[in-house]
Amino acid sequence: MVGAAVAGTADYADTDDEPRMVATVHATLMVIALVIYLISLALRLSAPTGDRTVVIALSIMAYLIVAGAAWVGGEVVYGFGNMVNRHAWRFGNKSSWTKLDVTDIPENTPTAAKAGAQSLVVVRQGSTVYAMHSVCAHAGGPLADGKIVDGCIECPWHYSRFELTTGYRKQGPTTFDQPYYDVRAAADGAGWEVRRVIPGQAEPQTGGQQVSA
Numbered sequence: 336m337v338g339a340a341v342a343g344t345a346d347y348a349d350t351d352d353e354p355r356m357v358a359t360v361h362a363t364l365m366v367i368a369l370v371i372y373l374i375s376l377a378l379r380l381s382a383p384t385g386d387r388t389v390v391i392a393l394s395i396m397a398y399l400i401v402a403g404a405a406w407v408g409g410e411v412v413y414g415f416g417n418m419v420n421r422h423a424w425r426f427g428n429k430s431s432w433t434k435l436d437v438t439d440i441p442e443n444t445p446t447a448a449k450a451g452a453q454s455l456v457v458v459r460q461g462s463t464v465y466a467m468h469s470v471c472a473h474a475g476g477p478l479a480d481g482k483i484v485d486g487c488i489e490c491p492w493h494y495s496r497f498e499l500t501t502g503y504r505k506q507g508p509t510t511f512d513q514p515y516y517d518v519r520a521a522a523d524g525a526g527w528e529v530r531r532v533i534p535g536q537a538e539p540q541t542g543g544q545q546v547s548a
């Protein structure tokens with residue numbers, strides 16, 4: 336438990352918002368379980384031949400708390416993708432063109448946009464528009480609040496940089512690329528539409544395209 340706590344504390348230092356709240360519950364439950372286990376151990380050592388009902392009951396209680404805390408910790412990793420990749424659970428090998436909810440994108444400024452249920456950040460440089468998911472793969476930072484540096488979007492939380500043209504990570508601490516999207520002028524001539532680029536997909540695609548709208 337102490338070993339896990341060291342690793343968990345390192346992750347916790349870089350965890351924010353809702354995952355941090357759930358991680359706090361996880362850590363608190365684990366500490367409570369540890370204390371109960373230690374009490375059980377101390378009672379066993381102090382009276383090795385006495386009635387064992389209480390110490391066994393304490394051990395069972397601690398075990399149940401550990402099981403519950405493990406479930407909560409699993410939610411942090413497998414639910415939020417915390418310290419894994421915020422987009423680790425983004426499966427599927429198909430993506431269709433979806434219209435953006437913006438019709439005006441200021442020049443060279445990260446701008447929040449929606450494509451259906453997906454939250455994106457879009458950047459226009461001249462007539463070229465780039466789009467990637469707005470939730471930073473590292474720990475969920477809001478890329479739409481970031482800034483453009485050397486052809487990348489820089490996350491405002493821990494300063495990871497993702498290349499505008501590909502979503503590729505150019506600077507850590509992230510070790511993951513950002514989901515990115517093809518962009519084209521909307522079929523109805525107003526605004527743009529996007530399609531997620533699926534890694535490894537046979538059809539070659541690029542993250543940004545020259546478009547007019």
Ligand code: FES
Pocket residue numbers: 471472473474475476477490491492493494495507508509
């Ligand atoms: S959330 Fe950490 S770099 Fe974006």
